[in-house]
Amino acid sequence: MKSATANSADVVLRATKVAKIYKEGELRTDVLHEVSFSVKRGETVSIVGASGTGKSTLLHILGGLDTATGGEVEVEGQTMSRLSDRARGQLRNRSLGFIYQFHHLLPEFTALENVCMPLLIRGTSIAKARTLATELLERVGLAARVAHKPGELS
Ligand SMILES: Nc1ncnc2c1ncn2[C@@H]1O[C@H](COP(=O)(O)OP(=O)(O)OP(=O)(O)O)[C@@H](O)[C@H]1O
Ligand SMILES: [Mg+2]
Structure with missing residues (x-):
C-alpha cells in the first residue's frame, strides 16, 4: 500500500501559501489567497473554477511566467523566487511546459x-x-x- 504522506522526493511541484494581488493605481484585485498544494511525479491535476477566479494567474505563477505577491513555488525542490533569471529560465526549459489550444507555437516552423x-x-x-x-x-x-x-x- 502506498503511504498517504507524499515522500518529498516524489513531489515535483509545491505551492506554499501562494498569493496574488494585482495593483493598478488605486485598483486592487485580490486574486489568490494562500494557495497551497503539491503535485507528485506522474500525477495529473485539474484546476477547476468559474471564469475570473484565478486559474490562469495561478498557472502563470506555477510556470514561472509571473511572480506571486506572497508565498513560494518550488519546482523539483528549487524555490523559484530564489533563482536568478538565468537559472529560472533553465528550469523552465528543462522542467516546465505549457500547451495552449491557440497561439504560442512558432507558425513558420513544422x-x-x-x-x-x-x-x-x-x-x-x-x-x-x-x-x-x-x-x-x-x-x-x-x-x-x-x-x-x-x-x-x-
Ligand atoms: N494583469 C492583470 N491586472 C489586473 N487584474 C487582472 C490581471 N490579470 C487578471 N486579472 C484579474 O484577476 C482575476 C483572475 O483572472 P484569471 O485570468 O486568472 O482568471 P481565470 O480563472 O483564468 O478565468 P477564465 O476561466 O476566464 O480563463 C480576474 O478578476 C481578472 O480580471
Ligand atoms: Mg484563464
Missing part, C-alpha cells in the same frame, strides 16, 4: 521543429533533438503530422 526548439535551446544536437522530438510526437499520435505547420493542425 510540428517537429516546434518540438525540437526547447531541446536546441538547451544545447542538444540537431540529430538527437530530431530523434527525441519524433518519438514524442509519435507518442501523442502525431507521427503523420511532423512536417505540418501549426496552421495545418487542429
Whole structure:
C-alpha cells in the first residue's frame, strides 16, 4: 500500500501559501489567497473554477511566467523566487511546459521543429533533438503530422 504522506522526493511541484494581488493605481484585485498544494511525479491535476477566479494567474505563477505577491513555488525542490533569471529560465526549459489550444507555437516552423526548439535551446544536437522530438510526437499520435505547420493542425 502506498503511504498517504507524499515522500518529498516524489513531489515535483509545491505551492506554499501562494498569493496574488494585482495593483493598478488605486485598483486592487485580490486574486489568490494562500494557495497551497503539491503535485507528485506522474500525477495529473485539474484546476477547476468559474471564469475570473484565478486559474490562469495561478498557472502563470506555477510556470514561472509571473511572480506571486506572497508565498513560494518550488519546482523539483528549487524555490523559484530564489533563482536568478538565468537559472529560472533553465528550469523552465528543462522542467516546465505549457500547451495552449491557440497561439504560442512558432507558425513558420513544422510540428517537429516546434518540438525540437526547447531541446536546441538547451544545447542538444540537431540529430538527437530530431530523434527525441519524433518519438514524442509519435507518442501523442502525431507521427503523420511532423512536417505540418501549426496552421495545418487542429
Ligand atoms: N494583469 C492583470 N491586472 C489586473 N487584474 C487582472 C490581471 N490579470 C487578471 N486579472 C484579474 O484577476 C482575476 C483572475 O483572472 P484569471 O485570468 O486568472 O482568471 P481565470 O480563472 O483564468 O478565468 P477564465 O476561466 O476566464 O480563463 C480576474 O478578476 C481578472 O480580471
Ligand atoms: Mg484563464
